[in-house]
Amino acid sequence: MSKHTIEIFTAGCDLCKEAVRIVREAVAPCGCEVVERPADGPEAKARGVTCAPCIWCDGKQVICGLPTLEEAIEKLRVTA
Numbered sequence: 001m002s003k004h005t006i007e008i009f010t011a012g013c014d015l016c017k018e019a020v021r022i023v024r025e026a027v028a029p030c031g032c033e034v035v036e037r038p039a040d041g042p043e044a045k046a047r048g049v050t051c052a053p054c055i056w057c058d059g060k061q062v063i064c065g066l067p068t069l070e071e072a073i074e075k076l077r078v079t080a
Contacts, residue, residue: 004032004057006076009039011052019053019066026072030079
């Protein structure tokens with residue numbers, strides 16, 4: 001099973017903290033790497049991130065805003 005690298009661009013707000021919690025819960029069974037990055041940092045600027053939370057998987061934007069747990073599982077979890 002291949003693992004994804006998931007980046008969450010955050011602004012430090014409660015909404016972003018909840019997005020991080022949901023994403024971590026969604027991908028815990030598959031062991032994907034979850035990295036938090038500042039939404040105003042160099043990686044965000046290089047990719048044109050304009051909102052937070054903004055979730056990227058393997059270098060591609062997949063979710064902007066707060067996902068539901070079901071949405072995060074569907075779009076981020078690796079299955080065999």
